[in-house]
Ligand code: ADP
């Protein structure tokens with residue numbers, strides 16, 4: 001799988017945008033950034049420091065000043081990277097900088113103006129032009145995905161209802177590294193198609209106005225292009241190489257106070273700053289090289305860029321600056337960030353024959369469809385040769401390399417011929433007077449059926465051909481425009497441009513080396529003719545070294561200041577978050593019952609893969625349906641579950657509906673009470689009302705009071721004690737009276 005394993009550092013280029021109208025008319029005190037394009041140096045002036053203070057100088061792989069062209073940046077910094085992606089390497093270009101300094105302009109630019117097209121549209125042209133010019137034995141498959149990280153959640157920008165969709169999850173696999181699960185991926189056949197994908201995604205992107213930029217990007221966006229290329233190797237087998245290109249436009253690293261954001265925007269800014277400081281920590285850890293632990297897991301952004309920073313990828317970082325003095329601190333921070341990133345070492349390698357290559361799947365599916373079509377064509381041929389339309393089981397296994405159009409055309413002709421023949425036969429049957437009417441009908445029916453079959457067969461072939469064509473059209477084959485003269489000239493022009501860019505780059509590198517060496521060898525060359533001269537030279541050197549010392553001291557001070565500033569900012573964010581947390585606790589304590597809270601707490605589990613807490617579903621996924629599907633045993637054969645008593649009652653023919661529910665009589669007792677003389681002496685009682693009957697009578701009356709309102713009392717000799725009780729209650733009072 002790996003090839004050309006070597007280490008190379010992250011390329012860092014700086015771009016400074018021209019002053020905008022606000023800066024030109026305002027009293028910002030002129031520009032603070034000077035650029036030496038030839039040497040690749042940026043000199044930064046502190047507007048608040050005295051003029052004697054030495055300026056800060058940073059050296060990079062290339063620098064682009066306000067007058068730089070989009071095309072120059074592309075040819076020099078990006079083109080070699082895209083070429084590597086087309087060879088099967090992973091590549092990343094990311095734009096970093098303060099809001100409003102031209103990240104989006106550099107990455108996208110103005111699409112309609114050829115002079116102002118940014119890295120992304122130029123890369124589209126580059127990829128598809130390369131494919132059309134490559135050799136004809138190569139097959140390509142290009143896919144595009146678009147996502148954004150908004151408030152630390154990954155959203156699919158190509159999902160039509162992405163605003164309401166669930167946040168996507170990050171997964172890792174040893175072969176392709178970190179990837180986003182269930183991310184939409186569109187197969188693109190041309191520049192137009194991939195531009196359409198980009199447009200759809202751009203419309204869904206989260207942007208909002210801040211004081212510094214009317215269309216400030218409020219999220220980090222990543223446009224991912226996967227180019228799979230299949231090419232026959234020396235062993236005669238087709239090998240697939242997969243290059244992945246990440247085009248990253250980061251959200252601005254603004255200071256919250258400057259952008260004048262509040263509320264939701266402030267929350268966004270806090271998250272943006274947090275993920276950018278996580279990115280800064282990763283860069284520092286990698287550049288330092290001594291710390292073993294790199295905190296990739298601190299944010300979604302750093303996990304997504306894991307391969308691009310210190311892993312299997314070639315990376316270009318474009319750091320953008322604004323020229324105005326009010327943003328001195330941010331500009332300095334950006335330059336330091338970029339300066340650190342220069343030291344990151346990556347290990348890019350060609351991704352060869354990965355298991356999950358979509359191109360392989362496409363190729364095998366196309367081969368299967370082709371075999372099916374060949375089979376059909378062979379069968380038709382066989383039938384034709386036999387000259388018998390009724391034989392349907394001919395085998396046609398021969399390999400046909402004719403185009404599918406031919407198969408289709410021949411098939412159509414064949415069907416037409418057969419239809420004509422069947423029509424003639426039908427006519428002959430109709431005119432044949434020797435046949436019985438019934439026999440004629442049967443024969444005609446048979447012919448009709450045969451025609452139906454023939455048409456169905458033809459339809460199936462057409463569907464198969466359409467599917468085959470659609471699949472094949474997705475694969476791009478090289479060598480189509482190779483003979484085109486204009487193209488040839490254009491290609492030459494591009495090669496020349498590339499050569500010039502390469503030349504410039506090498507020249508710059510050499511200049512930088514010369515500069516370093518000059519300083520080193522200066523003292524070696526010096527020979528002194530007199531003591532006085534030596535003193536002079538040494539004083540000069542001392543002064544130089546003193547100036548250097550001052551520079552380093554100032555640098556230490558700056559780093560400290562920056563540290564304090566970012567700490568203050570983090571503290572502020574922490575305070576905000578603590579306040580919010582307290583507020584949420586308050587709500588929980590006062591409005592959520594403790595048992596509900598416990599229930600929720602019990603459902604929480606920690607997902608180590610995602611590094612975050614998650615809720616367990618209320619019903620376990622597998623038992624959810626099986627539980628619902630099973631009917632209770634007492635309901636089998638009935639509409640609903642039913643009791644044993646109701647079943648007995650139904651079998652006896654009584655109205656079962658109420659028996660199961662109410663078994664007592666609840667009618668009012670209207671029997672007049674029997675007066676008992678209180679003054680009668682004991683033992684002087686009437687014969688018909690013995691005193692021992694009194695409690696019995698009372699009990700009977702009490703029971704009678706609860707007679708069911710819906711049932712007429714009847715004598716039922718049932719096993720049920722309830723029914724016999726009802727019978728008993730009706731008889732007892734009568735006996736008593
Ligand atoms: P960011 O994405 O960094 O927040 P933008 O790319 O949106 O900033 O740029 C802010 C404004 O500056 C835009 O109007 C853009 O056209 C302009 N701009 C940025 N860089 C350049 C440049 N190099 N040349 C001309 N205009 C630029």
Ligand code: MG
Nearest residue numbers: 103104216217
């Ligand atoms: Mg932007």
